[in-house]
Amino acid sequence: MSSRLSFAPVAALCAAAFLLLTSTGCQEVPVTGRSAVSLVDDKDITEKALVEFEQIKSMQRLSRNPAQMRIVHQIGSRLSRTVFWDVPHAEWEFVVFEAPGVLNAFAMPGGKVGVFSGLIDFCENEDQLASVLAHEIAHVAARHTHEKYSQGMLLKPLGTAASIGVGMSTGSTGIYLPSVGSAVGSGATSLTQSAFDRGKELEADHIGLIYMAKAGYDPRESLRLLQRMEEHIASQGGPTSNGWFANHPGFPERQIQINERMPEAMAIYEKGETQQTHTVIE
Numbered sequence: 001m002s003s004r005l006s007f008a009p010v011a012a013l014c015a016a017a018f019l020l021l022t023s024t025g026c027q028e029v030p031v032t033g034r035s036a037v038s039l040v041d042d043k044d045i046t047e048k049a050l051v052e053f054e055q056i057k058s059m060q061r062l063s064r065n066p067a068q069m070r071i072v073h074q075i076g077s078r079l080s081r082t083v084f085w086d087v088p089h090a091e092w093e094f095v096v097f098e099a100p101g102v103l104n105a106f107a108m109p110g111g112k113v114g115v116f117s118g119l120i121d122f123c124e125n126e127d128q129l130a131s132v133l134a135h136e137i138a139h140v141a142a143r144h145t146h147e148k149y150s151q152g153m154l155l156k157p158l159g160t161a162a163s164i165g166v167g168m169s170t171g172s173t174g175i176y177l178p179s180v181g182s183a184v185g186s187g188a189t190s191l192t193q194s195a196f197d198r199g200k201e202l203e204a205d206h207i208g209l210i211y212m213a214k215a216g217y218d219p220r221e222s223l224r225l226l227q228r229m230e231e232h233i234a235s236q237g238g239p240t241s242n243g244w245f246a247n248h249p250g251f252p253e254r255q256i257q258i259n260e261r262m263p264e265a266m267a268i269y270e271k272g273e274t275q276q277t278h279t280v281i282e
C-alpha cells in the first residue's frame, strides 16, 4: 500500500486544523506539562456537560445517606481547592447516587462529579475514595475530553468538524468497574462511551496521585485500592467486555507507573503543613 497522500485531503486537513486552532489551540496539561491540542470550544462542551449531568441526576436515585454525602463533599472540597488554578472556571458539584454494588464514579467538564454508593461501600477509607475522585478530576483538569474530540475533528473535513463542535457528547469520564451503563440507564450513553486511550488513563493516574497528595491524602492508598479492585474483579470471574478493565489499562501497568511516581507524591504528602483528618468508612 502506498504511503503517499494526495495533496487535496492533506491541504483540507491542514486548513481545518489551522482555522480551528486560531480559535482554540495548544494547552499545557497540569502536572505532566504535556502539550495538548484542544480544538473544541470550552463553553460549548461545558454547557453540554451541564445538560447531561442534570439528565443523569433526574434518572438516578440520589443518596439520602448523610455519612456518604458528607465524606464525598469533604473529599470534593479538598480536591477542588487543590485544583483551583488548574480548573479555575469549574463550578464543582459532587453528587452521590444510591447504587449498591456499583463501583463507579465519573467527572465531567465544568466540574460535575458523580459517585455511586457501591464505590463508597467498597473503599476502606477516605483516602481510597479520594484516589478515585482525584483520577476523575485529573481527566477534567487535563481536558482529556476536549482532546479526545479534537483528535476526532482533525480526522474529519471541516464541515463535519464544525458540527461535532456543536453536537458532541461530553464524554464524562466514568471509571471504576462495569455496570455504569445499567446504573445510569440507557439515556446516558456518553458514560458507556467514555473510554480514553491508555496514555490518557496513565496520565490521569499520575496527575491524580499528585492531586491527592497535595490535598493531604495518602497516595499509597491508591495502590491498595487498585489491588483490592483487582482481587474483587478476579473473585467475580474476571473482567467483562465493557467493564473497568476494558476501559483502563491493566493493573500491573498502572501499578508500575504509580510506583514510579510515588516518591514525588510522598514528598508532597509528607511535606503537607496541614494535619488532615482521614475518615474510616464503616
Ligand SMILES: [Zn+2]
Binding pocket: 135, 139, 173, 175, 196, 201, 204, 248
Ligand atoms: Zn480514567
